[in-house]
Amino acid sequence: MAPNNDQTALWPAPTAAGAVDATVHVPGSKSVTNRALVLAALASEPGWLRRPLRSRDTLLMAGALRAMGVGIEEGVGTEKGSGEFWRVIPSGLHGPATVDVGNAGTVMRFLPPVAALADGPIRFDGDPRSYERPLNGVIDALRVLGARIDDDGRGALPLTVHGGGALDGGPVEIDASSSSQFVSALLLSGPRFNMGVEVRHIGSSLPSMPHIRMTVDMLRAVGAQVDTPESGGEPNVWRVTPGALLGRDLTVEPDLSNAQPFLAAALVAGGKVVVPDWPARTTQPGDRLREIFTEMGGSCELTEYGLEFTGSGAIHGIDVDLGEVGELTPGIAAVAALADSPSTLRGVSHLRLHETDRLAALTKEINELGGDVTETADGLHIRPRRLHGGIFHTYEDHRMATAGAIIGLAVEGVQIENVATTAKTLPDFPDLWTGMLGSDGA
Numbered sequence: 001m002a003p004n005n006d007q008t009a010l011w012p013a014p015t016a017a018g019a020v021d022a023t024v025h026v027p028g029s030k031s032v033t034n035r036a037l038v039l040a041a042l043a044s045e046p047g048w049l050r051r052p053l054r055s056r057d058t059l060l061m062a063g064a065l066r067a068m069g070v071g072i073e074e075g076v077g078t079e080k081g082s083g084e085f086w087r088v089i090p091s092g093l094h095g096p097a098t099v100d101v102g103n104a105g106t107v108m109r110f111l112p113p114v115a116a117l118a119d120g121p122i123r124f125d126g127d128p129r130s131y132e133r134p135l136n137g138v139i140d141a142l143r144v145l146g147a148r149i150d151d152d153g154r155g156a157l158p159l160t161v162h163g164g165g166a167l168d169g170g171p172v173e174i175d176a177s178s179s180s181q182f183v184s185a186l187l188l189s190g191p192r193f194n195m196g197v198e199v200r201h202i203g204s205s206l207p208s209m210p211h212i213r214m215t216v217d218m219l220r221a222v223g224a225q226v227d228t229p230e231s232g233g234e235p236n237v238w239r240v241t242p243g244a245l246l247g248r249d250l251t252v253e254p255d256l257s258n259a260q261p262f263l264a265a266a267l268v269a270g271g272k273v274v275v276p277d278w279p280a281r282t283t284q285p286g287d288r289l290r291e292i293f294t295e296m297g298g299s300c301e302l303t304e305y306g307l308e309f310t311g312s313g314a315i316h317g318i319d320v321d322l323g324e325v326g327e328l329t330p331g332i333a334a335v336a337a338l339a340d341s342p343s344t345l346r347g348v349s350h351l352r353l354h355e356t357d358r359l360a361a362l363t364k365e366i367n368e369l370g371g372d373v374t375e376t377a378d379g380l381h382i383r384p385r386r387l388h389g390g391i392f393h394t395y396e397d398h399r400m401a402t403a404g405a406i407i408g409l410a411v412e413g414v415q416i417e418n419v420a421t422t423a424k425t426l427p428d429f430p431d432l433w434t435g436m437l438g439s440d441g442a
């Protein structure tokens, strides 16, 4: 599936005419949807996903699983508010097949272990950027666990996994300091390996721990037995016992990281944004926004209906380690550029290997609007300055586009290049954004 065609189109980011007052229904979580698809495909009985995210990353995941023989039927619930559902019908996994990963970290990392269980070769390819994103942790580990993989020796895409119908599994050491998705990938397919899997992270730091917790929670919810450091096991070791997985009926939570720009709008413009169905308990990293955006000047109330977030228009700088919640960095940087004091964002050197080098991209784009951002070894220093309009380039990175839109609320004349790149995880972004601001958007 090709990304959008016109990558140079400019979208005039609407400014906020006054305080916002909106309820924004945020579509489902990318991370939950793509884990749920993989687990349902590996189950021993059909399962349901309700309110799945329909975006480039999740459609690529569904397409890849279908190419390997999994049935995924789409429908719309008849009850009011029930929304879309996908019914996943597992089957034997078949090759030969070709998988387009686009630039989806979850697809490029979660599916090679699944492909190792198929009965033939599965070829993986993707966008040019996918060739640069690290995959060595998954490739090397799968080889140790018994898989045959042809790649060009760089530890990256493109590659072919020669599925042998089953995989030995067992213990493996990996360095997952460049992406937590290496750990999640091996755990998700682990119950289907003959000996299960024991993953030991031997690298320096491990980013995005909430996403690993999400993997563990979702595995347990479909009947897998998982031992973790938090459940009394060794530090940095996760163990999954072999066994059949159940087909479940799962309703996908709203994507809290994609709620970020809307909450940020209340911080920047003042006013109130309500996000219905914000879960009371969740492993999503976006839940940390309640604390981070409160420290930056807002206040929030979590009710049974959802999250009500209120801003006064005053924004304060923040000094924060975002290592656990790296995907929130672009949106926090955008808000920080509009604050009344400097910010230091730390613990996110691995963002240089995300959709784009996010530390370089944020520095360049905010500075080109008159800002004062410097890159550090593991993050950003942001000293707010009066910004002016200009083109905000997005590097085919959905979170760069939403970061630019946040700045555009307060700065006249910001034009977002290729806002359609938000389709990676939030295809409705421009409409949701102008809807939040009122029908004419300004």
Ligand SMILES: O=C(O)C1=C[C@@H](OP(=O)(O)O)[C@@H](O)[C@H](O)C1
Residues within 6 Å of the ligand: 030, 031, 032, 105, 106, 178, 179, 180, 181, 184, 207, 208, 211, 326, 327, 350
């Ligand atoms: O497992 C997941 O769903 C994700 C894990 C994180 O990846 P990294 O650990 O590579 O940052 C996160 O940034 C990404 O958006 C989604």
Ligand SMILES: C=C(OP(=O)(O)O)C(=O)O
Residues within 6 Å of the ligand: 103, 104, 105, 106, 327, 354, 355, 399, 425
């Ligand atoms: C890093 C991200 O995505 P991916 O799943 O492609 O790694 C992200 O969505 O911020």
